[in-house]
Amino acid sequence: MHEEAYPAPGSRAELERFALLQGRLSDLFRRVFPDPKAPRCVLVNPSLSMDPEVLVSIAGLPHYEERLLCMLLLLRLPRTRVVYVTSTPIDPAIVDYYLHLLPGIPGAHARRRLTMLSCQDPSTRLTLTQKLLARPRMLQRLREAIGDPAIAHMTCFNATEAERSLAVRLGIPIFANDPALEHLGSKSGSRRIFKEAGVLLPEGFEDLRDMQDVAQSLATLKAREPDLRRATVKLDFGTSGEGNAVFDFAGAPDGGGLERWVREVQPKRLCFEDRSMGYERYAEKFAQMHGIVEVWIEGAVKRSPSAQCRITPLGEVEMISTHDQVLGGPSGQIFLGCTFPADAAYRLQIQSAGLEVAKVLREQGALGRFAVDFVSVRCDGEGDGENWRHYAIEVNLRKGGTTHTFRILQFLTDGAYDPDTGRFMTPTGAVRVYKASDNLRSEHYMRLTPDDLMDIAVEHGLHFNASTQEGVFFHLIGALSGFGKLGIVCVSDTPEHASALFDRTVSILDEESSHA
Structure with a gap:
């Protein structure tokens, strides 16, 4: 079929065809997903389909x-094929690194099933998705690589109208939120969802149109709460x-x-x-996107936990994980990394609110998949032991910073999350935790290539040990030479051991790169 024969983006015909494709997911989820030996194909589309001006920094x-290279670990399933598409080629050394970690599968066997x-x-x-849609020959190569569309689906970082158009042109469903429901994951949509769910959220206002609305809302919050020091x-x-x-x-x-x-x-404050x-x-972006104002949650001891959940094509709600987020930036609102699971003092409370x-x-x-982010404040003097108050602040209706780290843990260990305890258990009954970062940065790291990183990892034993199910996993490796940036996941049996492994790994990388 010629590309011009497909329905126009956003047209009623496209929406109807997309709805038919999405209807296949329930059958796939019943018939294919539970069977590790069932033939299937997963198209991995890691496009960050968001406003480029917001992402530019x-x-x-x-x-x-x-x-989303963590999805290559799906190749541990012997009859699964993965098609991974990118804007530019990924260094083969990085792909080899992932494939060599596949438990019980020869690397050559996995590579034959990877395109x-x-x-x-x-x-x-x-x-990336827009680039694909602009290239008819690339779309045809994707169709050929996917093969039978009846056993295929697309997974993506987030689903927008562009991903919907791509799904229709490829004839496969997306295991992700319908782009028509994108508003549910906005900051305003999050506040409405929290109110309906009956979970605590900061005082504030949603659906603000411009900076005049922002000023009015800020003034109203201050008038209501004279001691208010800051708002976001x-x-x-x-x-x-x-x-x-x-x-x-x-x-x-x-x-x-x-x-x-x-x-x-306001312009200077x-x-x-x-x-x-x-x-x-910022005022221009606000007028385009709209937004919210809410009080800044103060507290002597604050944490930023999150709950990750999944809604299946059968309408089932699954608890996936909880994390404590590591945040940075001028006021501590930018995601840098995480620890899994969230603190035992409140992880089940976070899980309950997320559900x-x-x-x-x-x-x-x-x-x-989606995540619910919280700001949690310890309330000293309120009852016995540690007491925390949790404010829901955001729904990330997409994959996020904790998605790939948790998937890595799942695939490397073949373990599972226990929602009754909030812990992750391996098949042998051992507990596993991790500390992870997307944002290890040093100008000295720019001296290293992916091959150099592999040499350092081998020399110092910085790898994941399948027999002990502990160790280090590197990701975001392609950003090493050009940006001096790297991601790591450090898996161990206790938070203390995971943190010590994280610190040792960073120390070795700093030492080796400073003399490179």
Whole structure:
């Protein structure tokens, strides 16, 4: 079929065809997903289909297409084929690194079932999915690589109208949220979902249209809570905290004129998490995306846990994991890494709140993996032991910073999450935890190539040991030479051991790269 014969993007015909494709997922989930020996094909599309201006400040962004390389571990299933598409080719040494970690499968056998395709296009003007849609011959190569569409599906970082068009042109469903429900994962949509789910959230306002609405909302929050020191402003579709800003109320008038004062000082008082962002540009983005304002949660001891869930094509809600997020940036809102699982003092509370949110999302028709982020404050003096108050702040209706790290743990160990305890258990009954980062950075790392990293790992034993089911796993390796950036997952039996392994790994990398 010629590309012009497909329905126009966003047309009623495309929506109808997409709905028919999505209807296949329930049968795939019943018939293929549970059977490890069933033939299947998974198209991995790691496109970050978001506003490029919001993503521009992320160092090494072109290599974030590597984050879904964890899906190559699906090749441990002996009759599964994986088609992985990227903007530019991935270094073969990186692919080999993943394939050599497959337990019980010869690397050559896995490689025969893997197809890597590239657009040969490093530009950032278009997302990967848009690049694919602009290349009819590439689409035909994808169809040929996928083979039988009846046993195939696409997995992606997030699903937008572009991914919907790609699915229709390839004739396969997406195991992800329907792009028509994208609003559920916005900051405003998150607040509405939290209210319906009955979970605690910060005082604030959603569905704000422009910076005038922001000023009015800031003034209203301060008038309601005179002791309020700070508030946060968020773009509806920012990611990793890059669309957030903090407003400081220091010097605010006590009486009348509060809103006028906010409007006057707002351009200089807003502190942006994206250091390259200026007020005028932020105001333009806010008018395009809309957003929210909410109080800044204060506390002597604060954490940033998250709950990861999945809604299956059969409408089942599954608890996947909990994490404590490691955040950075000017006000600590940018994702840098995580520890798994979340602290035992509150992990089951976070899990329970996440499930309540998941139930509401299921009723709205959501599908696939998502995460609910919280800000948690320890409440000293409230009862016995540690007590925490958890404020839900965001639904990430897509794969996120904890998705690939947890998948790596799953596939390397063949273990499973126990929702009754909030712990991860291997098949032998051993507990496994990890500490991970997407953001190890040093200018000295730019002296290293992926092959150098492999040499260092072998020399110092920085690898995952299948017999002990402990060790180090590297990812985001392609960003090493060009950006001095790297990701790691350190797996062990206790949080203390995982943290010690993490620190040792960083120390070795710093030492080796400083003399490279």
